[in-house]
Amino acid sequence: MRLKVLYFASVRERLGCGEEPLELASNLPLRVADVQALLVQRGGAWADIFGGTRLMAAVNEVLVKPDHHLMDGDVLAFFPPVTGG
Amino acid sequence: MIRLSPGPFDPAEIERQLRSSHSAIGAVVSFVGQMRDFNDDRPVTSMYLEHYPGMTEKALAAIVAEAEARWPLLGVEVVHRVGDIALGDTIVLVAVASRHRREAFQACELIIDYLKTQAPFWKREQTPEGARWVESRSQDEQAAASWHEGCRTLDPTCSDHG
Numbered sequence: 548m549r550l551k552v553l554y555f556a557s558v559r560e561r562l563g564c565g566e567e568p569l570e571l572a573s574n575l576p577l578r579v580a581d582v583q584a585l586l587v588q589r590g591g592a593w594a595d596i597f598g599g600t601r602l603m604a605a606v607n608e609v610l611v612k613p614d615h616h617l618m619d620g621d622v623l624a625f626f627p628p629v630t631g632g
Numbered sequence: 633m634i635r636l637s638p639g640p641f642d643p644a645e646i647e648r649q650l651r652s653s654h655s656a657i658g659a660v661v662s663f664v665g666q667m668r669d670f671n672d673d674r675p676v677t678s679m680y681l682e683h684y685p686g687m688t689e690k691a692l693a694a695i696v697a698e699a700e701a702r703w704p705l706l707g708v709e710v711v712h713r714v715g716d717i718a719l720g721d722t723i724v725l726v727a728v729a730s731r732h733r734r735e736a737f738q739a740c741e742l743i744i745d746y747l748k749t750q751a752p753f754w755k756r757e758q759t760p761e762g763a764r765w766v767e768s769r770s771q772d773e774q775a776a777a778s779w780h781e782g783c784r785t786l787d788p789t790c791s792d793h794g
Contacts, residue, residue, distance in 0.1 A: 556682050556754035557765040608687035610750060624684065628768035631681070631712060631753025632665055632724050632744055
């Protein structure tokens with residue numbers, strides 16, 4: 548499964564990364580939470596951010612919950628709680 | 633109409649156009665959010681508003697659609713700044729027009745409550761000590777959640793208003 552992963556705001560700044568392609572070997576259905584767990588394994592700031600609870604996720608520009616199932620080609624975005632208005 | 637504005641805009645002009653857009657309009661309720669010079673007891677000198685191009689517009693459209701599904705509205709204007717913002721600038725305008733005041737008040741409040749918790753915007757403040765990302769507030773999440781409970785509607789039989 549191939550995903551495009553985006554990071555915004557303080558998450559992007561702390562990771563030093565705004566966007567990356569992610570190729571996942573698994574043929575099993577993957578959820579957003581599974582990708583989050585993979586990113587925790589990178590350690591350092593990745594573990595801090597993706598191991599925490601105060602993170603929002605969107606798939607193809609729509610907010611989703613951690614149990615949302617991903618499809619090949621999805622654009623997955625991670626960001627801190629929003630602060631507009 | 634939903635618009636992201638990279639530069640200053642005049643909320644009064646947008647409200648004036650909304651008021652004259654439909655002869656059945658009897659009420660317009662607006663919320664204007666503007667940049668203040670302090671936050672969490674610290675002075676703030678300027679601000680940068682990051683957003684998620686594409687998703688931000690979609691999220692705002694979904695929020696307006698939710699309000700239009702709940703109340704009979706005659707017009708909704710949402711304008712939100714992005715990029716660099718100076719002290720005193722308008723950050724957001726939500727203006728709602730309807731035949732009668734109650735639905736305009738309620739729709740305006742729902743839209744700004746949802747916008748603050750669901751639309752991808754992030755504020756980065758410049759303070760004398762340097763830049764910092766603004767933290768979200770739990771009371772904003774509670775305000776938005778109170779609309780999911782379904783009781784903050786025009787339904788007079790609902791006793792659980794909060």
